[in-house]
Amino acid sequence: MYDGVIQDLIDELGRLPGIGPKSAQRIAFHLLDADPDDVRRLATVLTDVKAKVHFCAICCVVTTDTECRICSDPRRDTTVLCVVEESKDVVAIERTREFRGRYHVLGGAISPIEGVGPENLRIKELYARLNDPAITEVIIATDPNLEGEATATYLIRSLTTFGIKVSKLASGLPIGGDLEYADELTLGRAFEGRTSVVQASAPSSS
Structure with a gap:
């Protein structure tokens, strides 16, 4: 001491x-x-x-402006949304140069042990963004660990009602790891080999 x-x-x-x-x-x-x-x-x-520093008004990534540079870039693909846990995951994915869409940062992952449930994440904000008819695909890019998989499973089930394609990064990522530490080649191949878990369908008329 x-x-x-x-x-x-x-x-x-x-x-x-x-x-x-x-x-x-x-x-x-x-x-x-x-x-x-x-x-x-x-x-x-x-x-x-x-x-x-605060959160982007659109995607919730950390930024010093009202909107981050990705959300304010007109060259980004507005039809595809990549859902990640933390802002650091956005940086990791951007390094791959494989993804040109936009992001949504949940602010964590579901973890009952730590008392973190869906209501503690920015999932309602995600649902609000999916009311935009321009969005046709959501890519789930949570960490390949227990909490990330639980979050991905919850999102996949809940997004079936939106009538859009939902895909998940390929399993080439190491189980139990974090996106932050994945190399660019591995992450890039994960995007190329992402698997569809919910196909887009026409919303029910009822």
Whole structure:
């Protein structure tokens, strides 16, 4: 245990995902040894992120503008919507250069253990977007792990009433992994080999 603010810094760093006690201590002492200007610059960026970053009004990806660059790009295909869990997944897919449609970010995945249900995700916002007749296909691109598969299953079942094609990324992605860590080639092939799980059909007249 260290004195006062030093231990406070280690404790706060240790709360970050993927940072254990030893890593937190190492980062804390790196900051202590760093040039004061570098530390002030980091502090300014952290403050600016919280003050200026919010969710896109359309797709819910993180952005500093009202609409993200993808939603505001007229060259994107407005007929295909790719549903992902987090903003980082959008970045991973964009690196493949295989997808030219638009996105919808759920803000997580269904996880009963963590108390996250469909009502805690941006699924209602997805349904609202699907009222647009221009959208003809929804690609489910949740992570290939237990929570991602549960989310995909829920979405596939609930989207059958919309009368549009629903497809899912091919199973070439490693089971139990995250889209964020998939290489561009694997993700690109997953898009090319996506499988249709719900074919588009004419809405019922009743």
